[in-house]
Amino acid sequence: MNAHARHRRIDLTAALAGVAATLVLAAGCGNGAAKEAEAKAAAPAAPPVLDIGKENTVRVTLDDIRTGPVISGTLAPKDQATVRAEVGGSVLSVSAEQGQAVRRGQVLARIEARTAGEAVTSAESSVRSQEQALELAKRELARAEKLVSAGAVAERAVEAARNEVVRLESEVAGARSRLLNAREALGDATVTAPISGVVAERPVNAGDVVAPGTALYTIVDPTSIQLEASVPSESLAAVRVGAQVTFQVRGYPDQAFTGRIERVSPTADPTTRQVPIWVTVDNRSGRLVAGLFADGRVTQEERRGLVLPLSVIADPETQPSVLRIRGGKVEKVSVRLGLVDAQNERAEVVEGLADGDVLLTGVAQGVTPGTQVRVTDRSQAAAPAATPASAAPKS
Structure with a gap:
């Protein structure tokens, strides 16, 4: 064997040794990847996070809450006067129109x-x-x-x-x-206003012939309005002279008005079993007018506390509880209730919650306690994304 042949044999041997080393290294790496995959498969999967829409949550707040019987009635002028003719004859003139403000002693009409x-x-x-x-x-x-x-x-x-x-x-x-x-x-023969107020009615005109006793004007004092209402007889224990009444009228759906009970009828209506009451209302602002229908309630008890909707409370009559989000997880919390305003579907919580706690409501009340959740504002998520600066249209 010459020198050239021996050199080729040495090179082949070295090449085979390198291939063998590569195969051994690859086999070792393959075993490590498999073990890592097996370890990941054996590890417990992270619990999924459930997205809760903001509309399915409510926040516990500090607010006023009232209880008391419901009432309904009509607003009427507390002070009014019907001006009648004292003498008969032809009406020479009238000097006040319907809706016009008049002063006591002001001339309203003249009769022949x-x-x-x-x-x-x-x-x-x-x-x-x-x-x-x-x-x-x-x-x-x-x-x-x-x-x-x-x-x-x-x-x-x-x-x-x-x-x-x-x-x-x-x-x-x-x-x-x-x-x-x-x-x-x-x-x-000269007719004057007996009180200061506003002309509510004026059924006569100049030239009319009137007899003694004919009604010429009706004047009401708009600054003093009373609510003529009734309350169920079974709620009479909550009604007393001086008690506050809160009510609303259709003309001001978002405005609450207040008054105080001035009189309570000593008898109930034999048909409806309702007890009439009269509520004095300060109307110096002039916003209320007689004849409007009103509904409200007598304030039996009132205080300030943590208030939440009745709809978020499970088993409010027996074992009241709520679902609260704390640390990104849903938990069931037993609560103790105070005042319950059934009319407005609200309740006071005196134990178990704190101001600002976030509770589940609506369809979210079906979430199992212990579930990981995240509150999202879907209204913002639905808004179109801003155009990136690099993709902005050229002017």
Whole structure:
């Protein structure tokens, strides 16, 4: 074997040794990857995280809560006056329109006063005539008394003169009374407002002929409104004079008004078993008007505390509990309730929760305690993503 052949044999041997080393290394690496895959498969899988929409959660808040019987009724003016004609005749003028504000003593209308004026003139003439006759009778009495003292006439002459004076004094008093009545009737022809307020009704116009007693105006005081309502007789224990009433009217759906019970009827309606109550309402703002329907409640008990919707509470009558999110995990929490406002479907929690706790509601109440959850705001997720700066359209 020459030198060239020996060199080729050495190279082949070295190449075979390198291939063998490579195969051994590859086999070792393959065994390590398999072991790692087996280890990962044997490890427990991470629990899945359930996304909860923000609309399926509520937050415990500090708020006012009230209880008490429900009432309903109608707003009515507390102070009102119907102005009627005191004398009959033709309406000469009216000076206040419906809806117009008037002051006490303000002239509202004038009625033809011809008859009343003639009565005053006649009464004045009668008074003057009777007063003159009385003056003459008094002089005659004085003269008769002097004559009796002188023995010129009999005593019966003085007695007759004295009786005439008494009669004429009575006539003068009657004439003066008739004059006073006539002047009052003349004054009644000018109609004035008995109270300050707003004209609610005016059923007559200028030119109408009215009789005594005819309604001319209805005036109401808008600053003082009362709620004429009723309460179920079984809730009468919660109703007392001075108790606060909170109510709403359809014209202001998001506005709550308050008043206080002024009177409570001593009897219940035999048909409905409802007890009438009257609630005084301060209406100096003028926002409320008579005739509006109102519903509300009498405040029996009120306090400030942790409040949540009744809908989030499971078994509120027996073992009340809620589902709370804490540390990204759902947990069942037993709670103790205080005041329960069934009308507004809210309840006070006095034990078990803290201000700001997040609770599950709606379909999320079916989530099993212990589940990992994440609260998401789907409204923001649905919003279109902003265009990247690099992809912004060229101007």
